[in-house]
Amino acid sequence: RRLPLTALPALLLALLGQEGQPLALPWLLLGTELALDATGRPFLLLSAWLWLLAAWFAGRHLAGDPRPRQFFLFLLAAMAGNFGLIVAQDLVSFNVCFTLMSLSAYGLVIHRRDPAALRAGRIYLVLVILGEVAIFIGLIGLVYTAGGLLGLTPAGAAATPFSAFFLVGFAIKAGLPPLHFWLPLAHPAAPIPASSVLSGAMIKAGLLGWLRFLPPGESTLPEWGLLLLLLGLFAAFYGAVVGLRRNEPKTVLAWSSISQMGLITAGLGLGLAVPAAYPETLAAVQVYAVHHGLAKGALFLAVGVVGARALLAPARAERGTGGGWSPAGILLALGVLLPALSLAGAPGTSGFLAKGQLLAGGQAAIVLLLPAEGAGALWGPRLFSLLLSLSSVLTALLLIHFLALLGEKWRRPGENAAGPGPPAAAGSGAAGLLLPWGLLVISGLPLFWPLLLPAELLPTSAGGWAKHLGALAPILLALLLAGLIYGRELPYGRASRRERERPDQVGETIMAADDKLAGTAEEAGLLQIIAAWEAKWREGLRGVAAAGERRQRHLLEGLAEISRRVEERLASWSLAGCSCLLLIFLFFFGLL
Known part of the structure; x- marks a missing residue:
């Protein structure tokens, strides 16, 4: 019961702490320095709030688990590492905390101890070690080129030829293709509270690492920024397309995280390619990261709430059918629908504001990147806006797919939607599930953003009616496409599983290519080779x-x-x- 209180000091620090007042601990490691800065404050706010609610949810969700102490031990270790790397202002402390978080998450991934969890843990551990080696080489190179520098400068460490190792090492944690395939394996294997912080908080450590060690400036290679832009746009479309071919809710959310992190990576890439536009793109990236963390954490916890339907609606669980909408059922449906609409960028949601700020920052960077004369200056911003709109259509279609899968699991009797393991929240009250999930859903509304974002990061305006209609168009188009793809019946209603999983040629090709890379196909994959x-x-x-x-x-x-x-x-x-x-x-x- 007292486990959520362990995240409370970090939350209070993020809300009330003053920036630029370091805490020096010369006796720790090689001289530890901790401080709260403008770059780390949004990440600390998001992470502390997510860890607090996930720990609260886990206390009820794992009430019948045979190994709760092991789970909470790894949960606390990963949480400590996550908080530590955000406030670390020296290289050694950052590396130690990042390693602590990454290795502790391995215990969360393999918690179920079934073959799927152990396999996902092996793949995760291999990629984590590769990432740690790359980051360590980058840190050694940074110390060597800086003449023994151990502390981070206020603007971040200077770019060096070794910064390419930071690009690769943090790309693994951020789930950037082609180093992404641990995510769709780890999320279905890990318990739901662990999945919520994996996708909502820990995956953002890769983004924070880029912000710390790939700063803009004359010494930064613009080609790296363009590379991140291209990989990010590819991930935005690739993650959504492959996610449409999956039929497990947590796996679909994992692919959605790859897609959404691709948009964040694209925005960061533009900022690195155009240093003059970096402050604006940095603010957009931070806002989008907070929005995505809250919405994705709420959707993962929603899977656990649906898995506890025997506790939330015993009569429905016994009958296995609906029997009409109750007030509680309507509230549950709204709790699932609100974060989904937010990720799709619906008007009036945090996703609408975050995507609008990302679009404005990206267009400003493209205007400075392309020559002032020529067709590029005219069509570059429009092309970027078109790509974001197309990604919004795919995101909305992917979330419709997720909601259909979640609805099917709610209607299907005798199945635990939370995944393998003991029944969700066995022997505990429904309040332990609904309260943290409800608080996370509410905190994602723009009304509460002043509590979770610094004043300088708050969007100034939401735009006129044209922007609202423009944001609504991708959702309507996605609904139309869903109707055309699945026919006149709603997806996953009465259609047989064989009909539902009948792939088209393009989708089958993409799905087979990803299975080949991840090693989940019948043939030998990359890891098997x-x-x-x-x-x-x-x-x-x-x-x-x-x-x-x-x-x-x-x-x-x-x-x-x-x-x-x-x-x-x-x-x-x-x-x-x-x-x-x-x-x-x-x-x-x-x-x-």
Whole structure:
């Protein structure tokens, strides 16, 4: 019951703490320095609020779990690492806290201990170690080029040739393709409270790492910013398209996180490519990160609430059918619909404001990036706006797909929508699930943004009617496409599973390509190929070791044979008698 209070100090610091007042601990590590700055405050607000509500939810959701202490131990360790890396102002503390968070999350991923969780944990651990090695090399290079610098400057560390390792290392945590495939495996395997903080808070550590170690300036390579822009736009569309081919709610949300983090990465890439527009794009990226964390955390917890339908609606669970809408059912439906509409960018939601700010910042950067004369200056901002609108259509279609899957699991009797493991919230009250989830849903409304965002990051205006209609158009188009794709019946209503999962040619190709990369297809994937190479390498090493052992055994046997023959000669009476006479002679010679 007291577990959520562990996140309260970080929340109070983010709300009431003053920036620019470091806490120096020279006795810790190589000299630890902690401080709250303008870059880290939104991340600390988001993370503290999410961890508090997720821990509250977990206390009820895992009431019947056989290993609750292990889960909460890893949860607290990951939370401590998440808070520490946000306020760390020196390289060593940042690296230690980032590693603590990443490795502790492994315990959350494998908590169920079933084959799927263990496999997801292995893949996650391999990528985490690769990312940690890349980040460590970048830190060593940063210290080397800066002449022993251990602390972060207020504007971030200077760009170096080693910054490419930061680009790769933090891309793994941010789920940027082609290093993304741990996300769709880890989210379905982890318990729902862990999935909410994995997607809402911990994935943002990759974004914060980029903001710390890839600052804009003359020494920053603009090509890196353009690379992030292209990879981000690719992830925005790729994640949504592949997510439409999945049929498990948490997996769909994982692909949605890849898509949404792609939009954030694209905005950051524009800021790095155009340093003059970086302050505006930085504010847009921070606002979008907070919006996505709140909405995605609420949707993950909604899966757990639906999984506890036997607790929330016993009569419905026994009948297995609806029987009409009750006031509680309407509130639950609104609680699921509000964050979904927010992610789709519906007017009046936080997603509408966040996407509007991201669009404005991106267009301003593109105007400065392209030459003032020519068609590029005219069509560049329009193309960026068109790409964001198309991504909004895919996001809305993906969320319709998610809501249909969630509705089917609510109607299906005898199945726990929360995933494998013990029944959700067994033996506990419904309030322990509904209150934290409801607070998270409400906190995502723009009305409460002044409490979760600094004043300088709050959007100034929402735009006129044209912008509202423009934001509503992708949702309406997605509804039309959903009707055309699934036919006149609602998706996942009476259609058979074989009809629902009948893929089109393009979707099947993309889905097979991703399965090939992640190693989830029947054929050997990338990780299986690497494992086969490792097995052959180990087999070769074992052969070399066996040959060495045979040579060593032959050498020892030869030495033993020589020693045996020498002992036989020394043990003969003639040699022993001569040796005794020689010793007696030497003894008397010494006396004389």
